[in-house]
Amino acid sequence: MRINQANAIELLLRGEVVAIPTETVYGLAADANNVLAVAKIFATKQRPANNPLIVHISSTDKVLDWASTFSPLAQRLAAAFWPGPLTLVLPARAEVSAAVRAGEPTVALRVPAHPVTLALLRDSGLGLAAPSANRYTQLSPTTAEHVESGLGADIPVLDGGACQVGIESTIVSVQDDHWQLLRPGMIDVAAITAIAGQPESTLDIAHTPKAPGQHLLHYAPRTPCRLFDSKSALTAYAHNKPQVAALLFGDGPAITPRDIHLPADPAQAAAHLYAALHTLDAMQAELILIESPPATAAWDALRDRLQRAAHDPGKQND
Ligand code: TXA
Numbered sequence: 240m241r242i243n244q245a246n247a248i249e250l251l252l253r254g255e256v257v258a259i260p261t262e263t264v265y266g267l268a269a270d271a272n273n274v275l276a277v278a279k280i281f282a283t284k285q286r287p288a289n290n291p292l293i294v295h296i297s298s299t300d301k302v303l304d305w306a307s308t309f310s311p312l313a314q315r316l317a318a319a320f321w322p323g324p325l326t327l328v329l330p331a332r333a334e335v336s337a338a339v340r341a342g343e344p345t346v347a348l349r350v351p352a353h354p355v356t357l358a359l360l361r362d363s364g365l366g367l368a369a370p371s372a373n374r375y376t377q378l379s380p381t382t383a384e385h386v387e388s389g390l391g392a393d394i395p396v397l398d399g400g401a402c403q404v405g406i407e408s409t410i411v412s413v414q415d416d417h418w419q420l421l422r423p424g425m426i427d428v429a430a431i432t433a434i435a436g437q438p439e440s441t442l443d444i445a446h447t448p449k450a451p452g453q454h455l456l457h458y459a460p461r462t463p464c465r466l467f468d469s470k471s472a473l474t475a476y477a478h479n480k481p482q483v484a485a486l487l488f489g490d491g492p493a494i495t496p497r498d499i500h501l502p503a504d505p506a507q508a509a510a511h512l513y514a515a516l517h518t519l520d521a522m523q524a525e526l527i528l529i530e531s532p533p534a535t536a537a538w539d540a541l542r543d544r545l546q547r548a549a550h551d552p553g554k555q556n557d
């Protein structure tokens with residue numbers, strides 16, 4: 240159900256959930272200070288309660304409403320990348336509900352770069368807890384249609400068009416002057432290192448922040464997927480198999496009866512990745528063959544999502 244900004248504010252203030260556009264993927268939002276509203280997010284997504292949520296805020300000024308400290312390093316990252324696809328995991332204030340933090344001592348914060356949602360955050364005055372607006376372990380939505388096909392036509396959606404970045408934010412945990420990457424995204428490690436210096440190299444187990452949501456089985460179409468090291472290996476496998484589909488990078492000849500070619504540029508490919516996987520999933524092929532993107536840092540985030548999409552749940556171990 241498509242709604243406008245006024246409807247969205249009314250629903251959020253009443254403790255309901257609303258799907259909102261961001262530049263990365265659509266989020267399923269609720270008032271982060273309302274424990275019952277936050278519980279509706281977990282129920283709608285069928286998400287385990289031990290997986291914490293990102294709180295979306297309208298500007299850097301709001302960080303200390305949620306975090307107990309905003310270290311100089313975290314401030315530099317915020318200044319460099321907000322509004323934008325970077326989530327900072329910072330020590331939480333005691334008042335932040337355990338439901339949002341899933342019991343962690345930290346809180347994840349992000350100022351998203353989407354005009355519709357920035358206006359919603361500003362005009363409502365709320366901090367919005369919002370995971371991606373899909374059922375747990377399923378594909379993330381990058382259009383209002385994806386949200387409705389995944390969560391049902393009754394879910395209220397603020398339609399902000401197709402997401403421009405297309406994959407989830409980079410997540411960085413910051414402790415004083417140390418940082419660690421918890422989830423790769425289109426803001427890559429080199430860009431973060433340029434602002435924040437080298438990441439913490441030795442993992443101190445006792446102090447290593449968990450990334451509870453980093454289950455291997457994530458971002459997966461319903462159709463089984465298989466990742467191939469090269470286009471030639473994929474082509475050889477596809478030979479004489481009429482029931483397969485393929486996700487390929489760059490131009491090239493047809494390989495299966497159902498090919499989708501993503502652009503050869505990583506940012507362009509990311510912007511279309513989930514839409515392509517949604518389309519491939521709807522083709523009812525017996526297997527989706529996926530070409531591995533180039534083994535360079537610019538493709539790290541896409542490679543991460545594709546490895547997860549192709550992960551065999553039978554072998555899941557986390
Ligand atoms: O781009 C995005 O980040 C999108 C849009 C909607 O902002 N959101 C998103 O949310 O991808 P979600 O819930 O699907 O993924 C958030 C990840 C989860 O893996 C969760 O475990 C992790 O962030 N996370 C949240 N709070 C955390 C915390 N305090 N410590 C460590 N990891 C945290």
Ligand code: MG
Pocket residue numbers: 370371379
């Ligand atoms: Mg998600």
